[in-house]
Amino acid sequence: MMGAVSGVALLVVLGAPGVAALRRLTYRQSPAATEQFTLTALEQFTYGMPLGVVVFTLILLAAASTFGLSTALVVFVAVIAAVTAGLLWPDRFPGSNARQTPDKNKTKKKSPRDPRSSNGAMQWTGSRIFAGVIFSAFVIRWAIFWRGALDYETDGLWSSDIGTWADWSLHIGDVSSFVFGNNFPPHDPHYTGVPYAYHYLVSVTAAAMVKAGMTVTGAMTLQSFLFSVLIAASIYCFARRMTGDRSASALTILFVLLGGGWGWTLTLSAMDRSHPLASFLEHLWNLQLQEKANFRWLNAYFALIEPQRAFLYGIPLALLIATLLFAAVRTKELKFYLAAGVIAGLLPFANLSALLALALVTPFLFFFFPAWRWMFFFGTWVAIAVPQLYLQQGGGVGAASAMRIQAGWIAAPDNWLWFWGKNLGLFLPVLIVAISWRSLFDSDRRRFLGAFMPAFVIANLVVFQPWDWDNTKVFVFWFIAASIFVSVAVMTCWRRYSTIAVRLGIVLGVLSFVLSGLLINLNQLLHHERFLLLSRDELELAEQVRMRTAPDAVFAVGLQNNHPVPVLGGRTVVMSYPGWLWSHGYDYAERERDLRELYALSPRSAEIVRKYGIVYLVVGPWERNEFHVNVEGFRERYPVAIATDDYDVYRVR
Numbered sequence: 032m033m034g035a036v037s038g039v040a041l042l043v044v045l046g047a048p049g050v051a052a053l054r055r056l057t058y059r060q061s062p063a064a065t066e067q068f069t070l071t072a073l074e075q076f077t078y079g080m081p082l083g084v085v086v087f088t089l090i091l092l093a094a095a096s097t098f099g100l101s102t103a104l105v106v107f108v109a110v111i112a113a114v115t116a117g118l119l120w121p122d123r124f125p126g127s128n129a130r131q132t133p134d135k136n137k138t139k140k141k142s143p144r145d146p147r148s149s150n151g152a153m154q155w156t157g158s159r160i161f162a163g164v165i166f167s168a169f170v171i172r173w174a175i176f177w178r179g180a181l182d183y184e185t186d187g188l189w190s191s192d193i194g195t196w197a198d199w200s201l202h203i204g205d206v207s208s209f210v211f212g213n214n215f216p217p218h219d220p221h222y223t224g225v226p227y228a229y230h231y232l233v234s235v236t237a238a239a240m241v242k243a244g245m246t247v248t249g250a251m252t253l254q255s256f257l258f259s260v261l262i263a264a265s266i267y268c269f270a271r272r273m274t275g276d277r278s279a280s281a282l283t284i285l286f287v288l289l290g291g292g293w294g295w296t297l298t299l300s301a302m303d304r305s306h307p308l309a310s311f312l313e314h315l316w317n318l319q320l321q322e323k324a325n326f327r328w329l330n331a332y333f334a335l336i337e338p339q340r341a342f343l344y345g346i347p348l349a350l351l352i353a354t355l356l357f358a359a360v361r362t363k364e365l366k367f368y369l370a371a372g373v374i375a376g377l378l379p380f381a382n383l384s385a386l387l388a389l390a391l392v393t394p395f396l397f398f399f400f401p402a403w404r405w406m407f408f409f410g411t412w413v414a415i416a417v418p419q420l421y422l423q424q425g426g427g428v429g430a431a432s433a434m435r436i437q438a439g440w441i442a443a444p445d446n447w448l449w450f451w452g453k454n455l456g457l458f459l460p461v462l463i464v465a466i467s468w469r470s471l472f473d474s475d476r477r478r479f480l481g482a483f484m485p486a487f488v489i490a491n492l493v494v495f496q497p498w499d500w501d502n503t504k505v506f507v508f509w510f511i512a513a514s515i516f517v518s519v520a521v522m523t524c525w526r527r528y529s530t531i532a533v534r535l536g537i538v539l540g541v542l543s544f545v546l547s548g549l550l551i552n553l554n555q556l557l558h559h560e561r562f563l564l565l566s567r568d569e570l571e572l573a574e575q576v577r578m579r580t581a582p583d584a585v586f587a588v589g590l591q592n593n594h595p596v597p598v599l600g601g602r603t604v605v606m607s608y609p610g611w612l613w614s615h616g617y618d619y620a621e622r623e624r625d626l627r628e629l630y631a632l633s634p635r636s637a638e639i640v641r642k643y644g645i646v647y648l649v650v651g652p653w654e655r656n657e658f659h660v661n662v663e664g665f666r667e668r669y670p671v672a673i674a675t676d677d678y679d680v681y682r683v684r
Contacts, residue, residue: 041109048115076264089380091239105243166263220597261343280518289332372407375411393482501614572600590606
């Protein structure tokens with residue numbers, strides 16, 4: 032319990048300077064501004080917390096690369112963050128004016144034609160309750176999910192979802208390498224001898240939480256829960272900024288975080304009509320069946336945000352940048368262009384997908400809102416981001432080297448129109464109507480959201496990474512803007528047409544948008560899928576590795592995704608699961624051949640050991656089954672450094 036308190040306290044302290052900075056940014060407005068712009072208190076907190084955490088985690092990363100990561104360093108950086116927040120807070124001095132300059136365009140009573148109510152409709156009197164219910168439901172759902180996402184039981188560490196089993200073994204390994212492997216300056220612990228070729232900042236923050244008193248898995252699940260809440264709040268804030276409508280903004284959260292394709296039709300078709308309820312509960316969701324039927328647009332939360340943790344930072348920061356750019360084009364103030372450029376420059380280590388999405392969207396924003404001030408946004412962005420990208424990719428281009436034209440994305444064998452028709456369902460025609468419905472938004476807001484739409488077309492023509500499905504990391508930012516269009520259209524129709532038939536149609540349509548997400552959540556809540564991440568013996572092996580080997584020791588291990596040495600042992604390995612390495616842009620063919628030769632006790636074994644600096648070699652169930660290891664040969668040649676029931680660790684150097 033105390034560990035969780037210290038972890039939350041650390042995140043709050045690191046995030047506080049971001050809140051203070053955003054408050055100061057709109058504290059005093061320039062008299063020359065054509066339109067005054069202020070961030071609400073909710074926006075300041077929702078966007079400021081991730082901003083502050085990212086900035087001070089980058090500072091911690093730089094310091095740890097010099098001094099190593101320690102509890103003392105984490106406390107020192109937290110103190111610096113607290114002092115910075117105090118210095119940045121605009122009304123910190125006695126007698127200062129605590130009120131921001133009022134928005135001259137606001138009146139005490141909001142009229143139906145207020146620019147923040149761009150659809151021209153009066154706010155629904157129950158909108159606050161509606162928004163509160165939806166937001167609270169997500170918070171409760173995620174509290175339940177993350178409380179049991181990773182469970183230590185008598186037989187090992189269990190995962191309650193395929194995403195945490197498949198992807199989190201990589202992320203746990205990242206955090207473990209920072210905490211137990213002294214991985215500073217950072218290199219890729221899953222592929223020795225190279226820098227990280229992807230974003231890892233979220234894992235540095237989690238490592239700091241471990242140094243503050245938490246366990247690795249406890250820090251990661253707590254961090255994911257808190258930032259999931261901030262993601263929901265950031266989507267709401269951005270939608271509210273674009274629509275001025277609480278109900279439409281709440282619907283946007285629902286569509287983005289609970290939405291999915293029409294894969295729910297497979298659940299209904301698989302039901303046994305003679306026992307409908309039992310059959311329904313048995314066949315709630317089958318991911319393999321979904322993919323076989325080419326339903327590839329999955330629920331954004333369980334397909335992207337939950338397993339791929341960098342979105343915890345990427346989505347709030349991207350929406351903050353979009354909000355500041357909207358302020359820039361409305362007010363013409365240079366400071367908003369500069370602030371957006373600075374924050375965009377923080378993305379390389381935080382979330383490369385958000386960086387790519389902004390690179391696709393912002394040229395169209397410039398086209399729709401041309402101004403010479405854009406040079407300050409793009410110039411600042413490039414100046415800050417490019418050096419980080421160079422360091423991160425080791426001077427190469429990483430996974431971007433696989434960028435290619437692939438018209439239709441992954442629609443085949445379906446034709447492109449039918450693929451998106453069945454994957455988005457009624458959402459797609461409603462979106463087309465909403466984009467064409469000119470009175471839904473004022474001109475600026477319609478054009479601003481419209482700048483996100485070309486990203487959908489581009490991502491259907493160009494694949495940006497080795498795994499083509501990874502284009503969904505770009506589509507998710509398009510989907511947020513698209514959901515705002517759709518939510519406003521839905522709420523406008525709801526208010527305009529009060530007949531039972533129309534409203535029933537709207538309810539059924541909305542249900543079709545989110546039914547796949549509901550089924551995924553229900554399937555997970557009923558524990559239909561549980562996966563053993565590490566057995567009790569593997570947890571013991573990881574502990575022994577941490578206690579009895581040097582932090583910088585290099586291991587040769589098997590190629591499964593959940594090998595205990597790189598996951599919780601915190602040690603660097605020659606190479607890990609090939610699926611990750613391929614998606615990160617590594618050409619691992621030679622290294623895999625060398626590893627197989629080493630396990631076969633090739634005459635080149637000593638040369639291979641020297642080539643990769645290997646100190647220990649692990650022989651366990653996977654190595655014996657897949658590498659066909661001659662166990663007796665290893666015992667004759669190398670001493671056993673660690674032994675458990677299922678594993679032997681040989682010292683080979």
